[in-house]
Amino acid sequence: MLKRVHFPASYLPYLLVAPQVIITVIFFIWPASQAVYQSFLIEDAFGLSTEFVWFENFEYLWGDSHYRSAFGRTLFFSAAVAFLSMSFALILAGFADRIVRGATAYRTLLIWPYAVAPVLAGALFLFMFNPTIGIFPYVLDMIGYDWNHYLNGSQAMFLVILAAAWKQVAYNFLFYLAAMQSIPKSITEAAAIDGAGPIRRFATIIFPLISPTTFFLLVINATYAFFETFGIIHAVTQGGPANSTTTLVYKVFNDGFVGLDLGGSAAQSVILMILVIGMTVIQFRFIEKRVQY
Amino acid sequence: MIENRPLLAIASHLVLLLGVAMVALPVWITFVGASHEAERMLQVPIPMWPGDQFFVNLKQTFWGSGLSGTATAPVWMMMFNSLMMALMIAFGKIAISLLSAFAIVYFKFPFRMGFFWMIFITLMLPVEVRILPTFEVIAKLGMLNSYWGLTVPLIASATATFMFRQVFLTIPDEMLESARIDGAGPMRFFWDIVIPLSRTNIAALFVILFIYGWNQYLWPLLVTTDSDMSTIVVSIKQMLEAAEQSPQWNIIMMTALLAMIPPIFVVIAMQKLFVQGLTETDK
Numbered sequence: 001m002l003k004r005v006h007f008p009a010s011y012l013p014y015l016l017v018a019p020q021v022i023i024t025v026i027f028f029i030w031p032a033s034q035a036v037y038q039s040f041l042i043e044d045a046f047g048l049s050t051e052f053v054w055f056e057n058f059e060y061l062w063g064d065s066h067y068r069s070a071f072g073r074t075l076f077f078s079a080a081v082a083f084l085s086m087s088f089a090l091i092l093a094g095f096a097d098r099i100v101r102g103a104t105a106y107r108t109l110l111i112w113p114y115a116v117a118p119v120l121a122g123a124l125f126l127f128m129f130n131p132t133i134g135i136f137p138y139v140l141d142m143i144g145y146d147w148n149h150y151l152n153g154s155q156a157m158f159l160v161i162l163a164a165a166w167k168q169v170a171y172n173f174l175f176y177l178a179a180m181q182s183i184p185k186s187i188t189e190a191a192a193i194d195g196a197g198p199i200r201r202f203a204t205i206i207f208p209l210i211s212p213t214t215f216f217l218l219v220i221n222a223t224y225a226f227f228e229t230f231g232i233i234h235a236v237t238q239g240g241p242a243n244s245t246t247t248l249v250y251k252v253f254n255d256g257f258v259g260l261d262l263g264g265s266a267a268q269s270v271i272l273m274i275l276v277i278g279m280t281v282i283q284f285r286f287i288e289k290r291v292q293y
Numbered sequence: 294m295i296e297n298r299p300l301l302a303i304a305s306h307l308v309l310l311l312g313v314a315m316v317a318l319p320v321w322i323t324f325v326g327a328s329h330e331a332e333r334m335l336q337v338p339i340p341m342w343p344g345d346q347f348f349v350n351l352k353q354t355f356w357g358s359g360l361s362g363t364a365t366a367p368v369w370m371m372m373f374n375s376l377m378m379a380l381m382i383a384f385g386k387i388a389i390s391l392l393s394a395f396a397i398v399y400f401k402f403p404f405r406m407g408f409f410w411m412i413f414i415t416l417m418l419p420v421e422v423r424i425l426p427t428f429e430v431i432a433k434l435g436m437l438n439s440y441w442g443l444t445v446p447l448i449a450s451a452t453a454t455f456m457f458r459q460v461f462l463t464i465p466d467e468m469l470e471s472a473r474i475d476g477a478g479p480m481r482f483f484w485d486i487v488i489p490l491s492r493t494n495i496a497a498l499f500v501i502l503f504i505y506g507w508n509q510y511l512w513p514l515l516v517t518t519d520s521d522m523s524t525i526v527v528s529i530k531q532m533l534e535a536a537e538q539s540p541q542w543n544i545i546m547m548t549a550l551l552a553m554i555p556p557i558f559v560v561i562a563m564q565k566l567f568v569q570g571l572t573e574t575d576k
Contacts, residue, residue, distance in 0.1 A: 006398075014396075014402065016395060023389065027449065092309060106309050118508070119529055119530055120552055123549050132337070171571070266425065273418065273423075
C-alpha cells in the first residue's frame with residue numbers, strides 16, 4: 001500500500017490530501033451525520049420545535065404500508081431492470097462473440113446509450129409511449145390494447161423498467177463481450193471436437209465461465225436501478241399513478257422536498273445508506289475474489 | 294473460428310442488427326420528431342420518416358428561448374452550463390484525487406490510513422442518500438445557483454483516488470530512487486514522472502467523468518432555482534411538464550437530441566479510452 005521508498009514526513013502530504021478531505025468532511029461526512037441525527041428527530045408541522053425521539057421515525061417507517069410497498073416495489077423494479085437488460089445484453093454478446101470480423105463495429109453501435117442521461121432516456125420513452133400521439137400506443141390500439149400509463153400503474157411500471165433497462169444494455173454488453181472474449185479458445189475448440197454444438201457450448205462452457213461477470217453485473221445493475229434511475233421516474237411518472245412507481249430514492253426526495261417531512265426523509269436516507277454499504281461490501285469482496293481467480 | 298457454419302454466421306449478424314435497431318429506435322424517433330413542424334407532431338400517427346424542418350427547428354431551439362410559454366433559458370446557455378459543470382466535475386475530481394493518491398502512496402505521515410478510510414467512506418454516500426442535508430450545507434454557504442454549488446459537492450471521489458493509487462503502485466520504486474539521487478523534490482517528481490506516467494489513465498477517467506458530470510440530474514435540479522443556471526438535462530423535465538399544455542414536441546425532441554449528442558460523441562470518438570475507463574474504475 002505504501003511505497004518501499006518514500007518521501008520523508010513533512011507538512012506537504014497534509015496539503016496534498018487537504019482539498020479531498022475538506023470536501024469530504026463538508027459535503028459528505030457532515031451531511032451524512034446530519035441525516036443520521038435528523039432521523040432521530042420529529043419536527044412539528046410549523047418547524048417551531050423539534051423533539052428527540054430515538055427510533056420512532058424508523059418504527060413509523062416499519063409500520064408504514066406505503067414505505068413497505070415502496071421497498072418491495074424497488075426490489076421488483078431492480079430485479080426486472082437487471083434481468084431485462086442483462087439477458088438482452090447476454091444474447092447480443094453471445095452472437096457478437098461468434099463473429100470473427102466486425103465485433104468491434106457492433107460494440108460501437110451498442111455502447112453509446114451509456115452516455116444518455118437517465119432523464120433523457122425517460123423523455124424518449126415518454127414520447128414513444130405518449131397515450132395521445134406516441135407510436136406504440138397507436139400500434140397497440142390497432143390490436144385492441146388500450147395504453148395509458150397515466151392511469152394504469154402496471155403500464156407505468158413497465159415503461160420505467162423499459163427505459164431504465166434500455167440505458168443499461170450498453171454497459172452489460174460491454175462487460176459480457178469482454179468476458180466472453182477472454183475465455184481461451186482452446187476450451188471451446190475442445191468442446192467442439194467432442195461434438196458440442198454452439199448452443200450446448202454456450203450453456204455448458206461459456207455461461208458458467210462468465211458467471212463472475214454475471215454476479216458483478218448483478219450488483220452494478222441493482223445499484224444502478226436503486227440510485228440512478230431517479231431521473232427516469234421523475235420525468236416519466238413522478239412516482240405515480242397512485243405511487244405505483246415510487247421507488248425508495250424517489251420517496252426520500254418526495255417526502256423531504258415536497259412533503260417537508262425532515263425526520264421521516266432522514267430516516268429513509270439512513271436506511272438507504274445501510275443498503276449502499278451492504279452493496280459496496282459485496283462488490284469489494286467479489287473484486288478480491290476475482291483477483292485470486 | 295471454431296467451425297464453419299455460414300448460416301449461423303448470417304443469423305448472428307441478423308440478430309445483432311436487430312438488436313442495434315431496437316437500441317437505436319428511441320433515438321431515431323427522437324430525430325424524426327425533431328425534423329417536423331410542431332403541427333405535424335400532433336397528428337396521429339406521428340411520422341416515422343424525417344421531415345424537412347430539422348435545421349429550422351435546430352436554429353429555433355439553439356438560439357431561441359427554447360419552448361414558447363416556459364421560463365427556460367436559451368438552449369445554448371443551458372448547454373454552456375452543462376459543459377461548465379461537466380468540465381469542472383471532471384477536472385476537479387481528477388485534480389484532487391491525483392493529489393491525495395500521491396500523498397497516500399508516496400508519503401509516510403501520521404493519520405495516513407485515517408485519511409484513506411475517510412475518502413473510502415465517500416463511496417458509500419452517493420448524493421441520493423444525503424440530498425437534504427447536503428442541500429442545507431450549500432444553502433448556508435450561499436452556493437445555490439452557482440457553478441461551485443453545482444460541482445464541488447460532487448467532486449470528492451473514492452473511485453478516482455483508488456484508481457490513481459493502483460496506478461502509482463505500479464510505478465517502479467527505482468524511478469523515485471533515481472529522481473531523488475538527481476535531487477528532485479516531491480512536487481518535481483509528481484509533475485515530471487508521476488503525471489506523465491499516468492497520462493492515459495487520466496484521459497480514460499476524464500471520458501467517464503465528463504459523461505457523469507454532463508448527465509447529472511438530481512443535484513442540479515435542487516441547486517439551480519434560477520433558470521439562467523439550469524443545465525440542459527434538467528430543462529428537459531421542465532419542457533415535458535410544459536408539453537402537457539402546449540405540445541411542441543419538435544422543440545422538445547430537438548432539445549433532447551442536443552442534450553445527448555455531446556456525451557455520445559465523446560463515447561464514440563474516444564471509445565478505447567472510454568472502455569478502459571469503465572473497466573478500470575469498475576464504477
